[in-house]
Amino acid sequence: MSIDVKGVNFSYNKNTSHENHVLKNINLTIDKNEFVGITGEIGSGKSTMVKLFNGLFIPDTGKVSVEGLDAADKKVRRKVGLLFQNPHDQLFAKTVFEDVAFAPSNFGITGDELTERVYESLQLVGIDKKLADISPFKLSGGEMRRVALAGILAMKPEYLILDEPTSGVDIKGKIELYNNLEKIHENGTCIIMITHQIDDLFPVANKIVLMNQGRIVFTGTSDEYLDSIDFPAPEITILMRELQKQGFDVRSNVSTVDDAYKEINRMWINTGRGK
Numbered sequence: 544m545s546i547d548v549k550g551v552n553f554s555y556n557k558n559t560s561h562e563n564h565v566l567k568n569i570n571l572t573i574d575k576n577e578f579v580g581i582t583g584e585i586g587s588g589k590s591t592m593v594k595l596f597n598g599l600f601i602p603d604t605g606k607v608s609v610e611g612l613d614a615a616d617k618k619v620r621r622k623v624g625l626l627f628q629n630p631h632d633q634l635f636a637k638t639v640f641e642d643v644a645f646a647p648s649n650f651g652i653t654g655d656e657l658t659e660r661v662y663e664s665l666q667l668v669g670i671d672k673k674l675a676d677i678s679p680f681k682l683s684g685g686e687m688r689r690v691a692l693a694g695i696l697a698m699k700p701e702y703l704i705l706d707e708p709t710s711g712v713d714i715k716g717k718i719e720l721y722n723n724l725e726k727i728h729e730n731g732t733c734i735i736m737i738t739h740q741i742d743d744l745f746p747v748a749n750k751i752v753l754m755n756q757g758r759i760v761f762t763g764t765s766d767e768y769l770d771s772i773d774f775p776a777p778e779i780t781i782l783m784r785e786l787q788k789q790g791f792d793v794r795s796n797v798s799t800v801d802d803a804y805k806e807i808n809r810m811w812i813n814t815g816r817g818k
């Protein structure tokens with residue numbers, strides 16, 4: 544079970560003088576059991592690419608399929624949930640409840656089951672039930688993001704795509720988000736997370752996709768990514784590389800503060816000084 548992208552090209556404003564060939568020969572397979580991080584500079588084509596995964600955009604050439612179905616097939620909308628980069632693009636209803644209920648009610652879920660799904664999703668993202676009856680546009684930016692995510696979770700998608708979910712989120716919020724995503728992933732949902740902030744990817748993703756100017760320039764495990772010095776690296780990795788260069792006996796393919804601490808501690812013990 545997977546999302547398969549084969550030989551895809553995509554242009555905005557095709558056949559006009561403003562034609563912008565944004566995605567170039569994209570080939571990618573995302574298996575259902577993966578937690579994939581998509582990164583690359585702003586403008587490299589990340590947001591455009593994932594809009595092909597649920598049929599929102601149709602490729603000029605090539606093919607995108609989800610579990611064998613063409614991505615434009617209506618059934619795919621139910622399988623692939625996409626959280627937009629900007630919550631204003633997602634939210635629309637008069638109340639938080641109606642917004643979160645929209646997708647599942649479209650799939651025919653009603654009554655108590657619908658109510659349960661809405662509250663369960665709001666709880667998952669840490670939004671108090673008391674906010675259910677107010678307008679989502681009266682919430683803070685962070686709360687709006689959470690409500691938008693709850694609306695996608697309420698669909699119970701098999702593939703959950705999040706476009707820059709960590710932007711503008713403080714460290715506490717990020718940890719909560721990571722914990723939630725890990726839980727959702729453990730329950731069998733494929734997670735595809737986009738971020739241009741490379742440091743935000745490594746705590747959770749087990750496969751990394753790097754884009755550059757509309758092309759995929761790397762696909763592989765986090766370790767493989769970190770082993771290459773050609774790619775943008777997390778700050779903590781840069782520090783470890785520097786220590787290694789200075790002669791410290793540490794591994795440099797480390798991407799979180801926790802792992803860096805363990806690595807430095809291991810080295811310290813090896814020198815006979817640590818405990």
Ligand SMILES: Nc1ncnc2c1ncn2[C@@H]1O[C@H](COP(=O)(O)OP(=O)(O)O)[C@@H](O)[C@H]1O
Binds near residue numbers: 565586587590
């Ligand atoms: N609606 C649009 N019309 C024309 N060009 C667009 C549109 N949306 C994005 N682009 C262009 O496509 C390229 C990739 O954008 P995007 O997929 O948003 O990149 P990323 O998500 O990696 O920042 C950029 O050059 C951007 O200017």
Ligand SMILES: [Mg+2]
Binds near residue numbers: 590591707
């Ligand atoms: Mg984007």
